[in-house]
Amino acid sequence: xxxxxxxxxxxxxxxxxxxxxxxxxxxxxxxxxxxxxxxxxxxxxxxxxxxxxxxxxxxxxxxxxxxxxxxxxxxxxxxxxxxxxxxxxxxxxxxxxxxxxxxxxxxxxxxxxxxxxxxxxxxxxxxxxxxxxxxxxxxxxxxxxxxxxxxxxxxxxxxxxxxxxxxxxxxxxxxxxxxxxxxxxxxxxxxxxxxxxxxxxxxxxxxxxxxxxxxxxxxxxxxxxxxxxxxxxxxxxxxxxxxxxxxxxxxxxxxxxxxxxxxxxxxxxxxxxxxxxxxxxxxxxxxxxxxxxxxxxxxxxxxxxxxxxxxxxxxxxxxxxxxxxxxxxxxxxxxxxxxxxxxxxxxx
Amino acid sequence: xxxxxxxxxxxxxxxxxxxxxxxxxxxxxxxxxxxxxxxxxxxxxxxxxxxxxxxxxxxxxxxxxxxxxxxxxxxxxxxxxxxxxxxxxxxxxxxxxxxxxxxxxxxxxxxxxxxxxxxxxxxxxxxxxxxxxxxxxxxxxxxxxxxxxxxxxxxxxxxxxxxxxxxxxxxxxxxxxxxxxxxxxxxxxxxxxxxxxxxxxxxxxxxxxxxxxxxxxxxxxxxxxxxxxxxxxxxxxxxxxxxxxxxxxxxxxxxxxxxxxxxxxxxxxxxxxxxxxxxxxxxxxxxxxxxxxxxxxxxxxxxxxxxxxxxxxxxxxxxxxxxxxxxxxxxxxxxxxxxxxxxxxxxxxxxxxxxxxxxxxxxxxxxxxxxxxxxxxxxxxxxxxxxxxxxxxxxxxxxxxxxxxxxxxxxxxxxxxxxxxxxxxxxxxxxxxxxxxxxxxxxxxxxx
Amino acid sequence: xxxxxxxxxxxxxxxxxxxxxxxxxxxxxxxxxxxxxxxxxxxxxxxxxxxxxxxxxxxxxxxxxxxxxxxxxxxxxxxxxxxxx
Numbered sequence: 001x002x003x004x005x006x007x008x009x010x011x012x013x014x015x016x017x018x019x020x021x022x023x024x025x026x027x028x029x030x031x032x033x034x035x036x037x038x039x040x041x042x043x044x045x046x047x048x049x050x051x052x053x054x055x056x057x058x059x060x061x062x063x064x065x066x067x068x069x070x071x072x073x074x075x076x077x078x079x080x081x082x083x084x085x086x087x088x089x090x091x092x093x094x095x096x097x098x099x100x101x102x103x104x105x106x107x108x109x110x111x112x113x114x115x116x117x118x119x120x121x122x123x124x125x126x127x128x129x130x131x132x133x134x135x136x137x138x139x140x141x142x143x144x145x146x147x148x149x150x151x152x153x154x155x156x157x158x159x160x161x162x163x164x165x166x167x168x169x170x171x172x173x174x175x176x177x178x179x180x181x182x183x184x185x186x187x188x189x190x191x192x193x194x195x196x197x198x199x200x201x202x203x204x205x206x207x208x209x210x211x212x213x214x215x216x217x218x219x220x221x222x223x224x225x226x227x228x229x230x231x232x233x234x235x236x237x238x239x240x241x242x243x244x245x246x247x248x249x250x251x252x253x254x255x256x257x258x259x260x261x262x263x264x265x266x267x268x269x270x271x272x273x274x275x276x277x278x279x280x281x282x283x284x285x286x287x288x289x290x291x292x293x294x295x296x297x298x299x300x301x302x303x304x305x306x307x308x309x310x311x312x313x314x315x316x317x318x319x320x321x322x323x324x325x326x327x328x329x330x331x332x333x334x335x336x337x338x339x340x341x342x343x344x345x346x347x348x
Numbered sequence: 349x350x351x352x353x354x355x356x357x358x359x360x361x362x363x364x365x366x367x368x369x370x371x372x373x374x375x376x377x378x379x380x381x382x383x384x385x386x387x388x389x390x391x392x393x394x395x396x397x398x399x400x401x402x403x404x405x406x407x408x409x410x411x412x413x414x415x416x417x418x419x420x421x422x423x424x425x426x427x428x429x430x431x432x433x434x435x436x437x438x439x440x441x442x443x444x445x446x447x448x449x450x451x452x453x454x455x456x457x458x459x460x461x462x463x464x465x466x467x468x469x470x471x472x473x474x475x476x477x478x479x480x481x482x483x484x485x486x487x488x489x490x491x492x493x494x495x496x497x498x499x500x501x502x503x504x505x506x507x508x509x510x511x512x513x514x515x516x517x518x519x520x521x522x523x524x525x526x527x528x529x530x531x532x533x534x535x536x537x538x539x540x541x542x543x544x545x546x547x548x549x550x551x552x553x554x555x556x557x558x559x560x561x562x563x564x565x566x567x568x569x570x571x572x573x574x575x576x577x578x579x580x581x582x583x584x585x586x587x588x589x590x591x592x593x594x595x596x597x598x599x600x601x602x603x604x605x606x607x608x609x610x611x612x613x614x615x616x617x618x619x620x621x622x623x624x625x626x627x628x629x630x631x632x633x634x635x636x637x638x639x640x641x642x643x644x645x646x647x648x649x650x651x652x653x654x655x656x657x658x659x660x661x662x663x664x665x666x667x668x669x670x671x672x673x674x675x676x677x678x679x680x681x682x683x684x685x686x687x688x689x690x691x692x693x694x695x696x697x698x699x700x701x702x703x704x705x706x707x708x709x710x711x712x713x714x715x716x717x718x719x720x721x722x723x724x725x726x727x728x729x730x731x732x733x734x735x736x737x738x739x740x741x742x743x744x745x746x747x748x749x750x751x752x753x754x755x756x757x758x759x760x761x762x763x764x765x766x767x768x769x770x771x772x773x774x775x776x777x778x779x780x781x782x783x784x785x786x787x788x789x790x791x792x793x794x795x796x
Numbered sequence: 797x798x799x800x801x802x803x804x805x806x807x808x809x810x811x812x813x814x815x816x817x818x819x820x821x822x823x824x825x826x827x828x829x830x831x832x833x834x835x836x837x838x839x840x841x842x843x844x845x846x847x848x849x850x851x852x853x854x855x856x857x858x859x860x861x862x863x864x865x866x867x868x869x870x871x872x873x874x875x876x877x878x879x880x881x
Contacts, residue, residue: 046362070620095615102620132525148528169615194613336819340810343362344821354852356860357826359811359867362819673863677870709823736856 003036007084008305011042012092012288013050013057018234019327021092023050024291026057028301031294035305040084044093046342052334059084062346066099074103078110086112088308090301092285094170097122115308116263117284124259125282127167127198137258139251139279142203142270146196153182156199165200168193173235175202203280205272208245209237210252211286211293213300215307216262220253222300222316224293229324237289237327242296244321251277264290264304292325356734358709376708376733379701379742383767387665387703387740390765395779396740397666397685399764401747403441405661407769410445413657416625420633423648427471429603430456432654432748433662437766437776439463442657450652454481457490471600471650473519473561475499475533482506486514493517493561493600495534500545507554517559517600518545522580524573530565537580546584550592557594560584563602563652567611571623574601575631582639585647600650601632607659609696609745625656655748662747664690665703668739669718679713681735686717686724689761690746691753693726700726703740706733719758756780797865798875799833813873820871825850826864839865 008029012020022041029037041050041057044065051060061080064072073096080086089112091100100107101122104114116122125133127144134141145152145159156164156179166185167173170193174185182199189197212223225248230239252267264286270278286300293300296319306313342348380387383402391398410426417424427450428442434456439449440463449460452474460470467488475495477485482499483506485492494500494516503514519534520542535542549557560581564573578601585596605628610618636649666685674680687693700715713732717724726743735741754761760780765773805811809822811830822830825846832842843861847854868874 066620067615067617069617098616099620129525152528190613194615336812339819340806340808340812343819344806344808344810351851352849354846354850354857355823355825357829357864358823359820359826359864359871360822361871362821671863673866677867707823 003032004034005036005038006087006305006309007038007040009040009042009080009084009086009089010057010092011044011063011090011096013041013043013048013060014045015049017232017329018236019288020048020050021286021288021290022048023053023056024288024294025090025092025286025301026050027291028294028299029305030056032299032302032305034302038084040080040086042080042089043342046339049332051342051348052332052338060342060348062342066096070099070102073099074106077103077107077112081107081110081112088113088115088305090114090286090304091116094283094285097284113308113310115304117265118262121259121261122284125284127169127281128196130198130279130281133282134279137255139255140276141279142201144198144200146198147186148195148197150183150186153179153186156182160199160201163202165198165202167198167200169196169198200280203270203272203278205270205278207280208243208248208269208271209240209287209289210248210267210269211290211300212252212256212261212265212267213303213307214256214259214261214263214265215313216260218257218260219315220256221303221307221313222293222298223249223252223256224296224298224300224319225249225252226289226292237325239324239326240289240292241324242292242319242321247277264300289325292323293319295325296320296323355707355709356736358707358711358734360711376706376710377701378703378706379744380703380705382663382665382742383771385767385771385773387742390773391665391667391740394763394765394773394775396762397664397689398762399689399746399751400663400665401435401438401658401764401766401776402661402663403766403768406438406441406658406747407445409657409660410442410447413625413651413653414445416629417633417649417651420629421636421649422646424651425598425648426651426653427469427600428657429652429654430459431752432603433658433751434459435751435764435776436463437774438658452476454478454484457481457485461488471517471561471652473563473652479506482514483510486510486512489515491515491517491558493519493559494545494549495519497545497548500548503555504552507552513554513556515558516549516555517557517561517598518542518549519561519563520581520584522562522564522577524564524576524580526565526568526570526573528565530563533563534561537584542584543587546588550588550594557588557596559598559600559647559650560596561600561602561650564604566604567606567655568604569606569621569623571627571631574628575635577601578632578635579639582636582641586640589641589645595645596647598648598650599636600652603652603654603656605653605656607655607745607748609659609692609698612695612697614697658747659745660747662745662750664743664746664750666741666743668735668737668741670737671735674714679711679732679734680716681713681732682716682718683726683741684718685726685743686719687726688717688719688724688755688757688759689750690717690726690743691750691755692746692748697730698726698743698746700730700732701742701744702733702735703742706735706739709734751777756785760784797833797839797868798836799830799868800873800875803834803873805830813871816872818871829861829864830868 010022012022014020015023038058041060042063043051063076128146130141163177168189176182210225213221225245226240227243228237228240266283266287268280298316427448430451448469449465450471451457467490470490472485473493521531521534522537535545549555562577564577581599606622608618608622669682710731710733715727763779764777766776809827811820
């Protein structure tokens with residue numbers, strides 16, 4: 001039986017020291033037993049490493065940042081669709097999710113499928129709404145408060161003990177030991193992501209993560225817990241190992257059942273000394289370490305694409321414990337002519 | 349031989365990492381006309397710069413908002429927020445559509461009366477109401493929205509000398525889950541102050557508590573915050589009914605709906621994230637309908653939306669004065685519209701459209717106003733096509749606040765035009781002249 | 797004004813400066829002016845040719861040309877005059 005041929009567009013080719021999930025997602029898709037994929041990379045910046053990886057992408061298009069407006073963004077996606085006849089898009093960049101969720105129906109009508117959380121799910125789990133989210137679904141979350149100005153920083157002492165975490169709306173999290181550091185991080189974050197900035201109680205313990213996929217009907221199709229073994233100075237995992245923590249899997253399944261989560265997700269959880277689990281954050285997309293799940297037996301990118309095209313996907317029942325990922329950096333050789341072609345035509 | 353179309357030479361550095369072109373020509377949208385009337389012609393006849401308002405757009409937007417609420421809730425009433433734009437012509441359009449008046453000062457109160465609004469259709473808000481203002485409002489049967497206890501006691505005192513009952517509501521501030529929480533206006537809900545105020549009013553013979561009012565903030569992007577606010581007001585209405593067997597006649601949800609302008613610091617453009625009237629209406633009306641208020645006692649829902657109703661109907665048209673290079677070789681373009689008349693550029697990233705065909709090439713540009721002041725910046729950084737001196741441009745969505753908060757500074761304020769329903773241009777405020785200012789001034793005898 | 801000899805512009809307007817590793821893009825008129833400079837034409841010749849070929853008056857073009865040449869100088873793409881120390 002021949003494999004199903006699909007044209008799949010993937011964003012997040014920024015496999016840098018703060019990696020996007022695009023390249024590992026594509027590796028999962030390329031290893032699929034169901035599909036024979038043509039991969040169209042969608043890049044925001046002209047030095048995203050994935051652009052230059054020949055075995056990863058078949059073709060690359062530059063797209064405008066969502067901040068330039070949905071219209072310009074969608075026009076570009078439609079143009080690419082007219083050239084490449086896309087079946088599925090897998091968005092991997094937090095700041096673009098809102099625009100894709102809003103455009104899901106419009107793109108669906110053109111035959112391009114996306115499998116993302118609903119706008120309600122997306123907003124409900126946003127960092128500034130986390131306290132309410134925890135209350136609603138009965139999950140412990142660290143105390144947090146959104147702030148919009150310097151004036152709020154002076155009042156933090158009434159609510160928090162230092163150190164505390166200073167987080168951006170989409171990305172970035174810094175530990176601050178005093179108000180001066182908060183101001184410093186506040187400036188850095190607002191310059192990049194705007195307000196509000198989220199101040200979060202710092203919970204001591206072990207950080208564990210779960211990658212999961214919900215089918216939108218309450219079923220957990222895939223769930224693999226991982227413990228980071230090595231963390232870079234940007235707080236990114238540089239090595240991790242799958243673990244057998246049934247409580248974590250149970251918590252994930254309950255959360256997906258209660259929210260009827262649709263699409264990929266990553267739960268960031270801290271387990272404190274009393275073995276209590278605190279939910280720190282829900283990333284509403286596949287995380288960059290997804291290839292570990294593939295290696296442990298749950299091909300989440302493949303399952304997500306099958307859900308997107310409307311197939312019935314049975315849940316994965318197990319994963320291999322003790323599988324590890326170790327990231328490494330690798331220098332490719334490119335040429336100014338590639339850079340020229342991408343910069344001048346927006347395609348490569 | 350026919351000459352080729354000229355485009356000025358441009359060189360842009362390609363920054364590694366940051367996207368430049370996207371393989372297609374950057375789309376430079378232009379706005380050569382407003383409601384079918386040429387921008388060039390308008391500027392030629394009425395001078396540059398000039399404000400233009402569209403009567404059609406005002407009415408369409410009002411009707412759209414009205415439909416969103418009236419299709420979901422049995423009793424609704426809009427009150428035009430005078431402070432947003434109190435040009436008489438503008439106010440009269442809203443009154444013609446059925447809006448009452450919402451005023452926040454004696455000046456605005458008198459304006460509403462002179463626009464033919466009966467006193468019984470004026471909502472009187474704000475922290476500054478003089479005793480004369482209050483007496484007038486009591487006599488006219490206007491609805492006084494009390495801001496603080498000092499005002500409450502003033503009213504109690506003033507009603508002792510008259511046989512009329514004061515019709516009052518209280519303004520309430522509360523936590524609706526948004527940041528920042530406005531707590532400087534009205535009585536706080538959470539700490540029980542609002543409930544105390546209600547009790548005090550109910551015990552006063554000369555005051556009739558007719559409404560509950562809130563105004564949770566400005567430019568609120570979350571429709572859900574209104575649902576929270578409406579539930580809290582409904583809860584107070586139910587408590588009042590339970591304790592005093594008294595029905596609250598109206599709940600006033602204030603304003604604060606966002607417009608499609610993009611706030612500074614926002615990541616996504618306002619056009620993409622601004623909730624629709626339907627979103628706000630759904631949140632507010634379902635919170636009221638689902639509350640414990642008995643269906644027969646459902647209060648009238650008042651709305652004081654200003655910005656979201658008029659922002660889109662206003663434009664400012666202007667002219668490029670000069671181009672120059674800054675010390676770091678960035679382009680700057682100086683235009684004849686400054687922050688003195690476009691006050692909202694302090695908090696919006698206003699869109700700016702060329703009014704004529706122009707180069708498809710854009711350059712990172714700073715757009716400055718004409719004032720001799722460093723703060724006079726319309727856009728710190730915008731990818732903007734290259735306009736030459738004398739070229740025209742249009743800034744849309746300036747209908748709210750600019751024509752009330754503008755400043756007369758080193759120059760005179762321009763004409764304000766209304767394009768009426770028959771596409772005729774009417775001047776609704778004359779441009780100022782030196783005589784206007786001379787008339788207000790006096791030179792002491794020894795300086796003459 | 798002389799453009800540095802190791803700077804080349806491709807047909808699509810892409811320009812690479814091998815000394816610094818910086819890249820630039822130029823619109824058609826800018827690329828054309830650059831070619832004229834490389835072929836040794838001076839400002840007055842460029843102004844003459846341009847105003848004959850394109851629909852632009854001399855004053856406007858002159859202003860635009862000097863602005864453009866200023867940018868070339870700013871990006872350090874022109875031969876520095878020899879100075880004797």
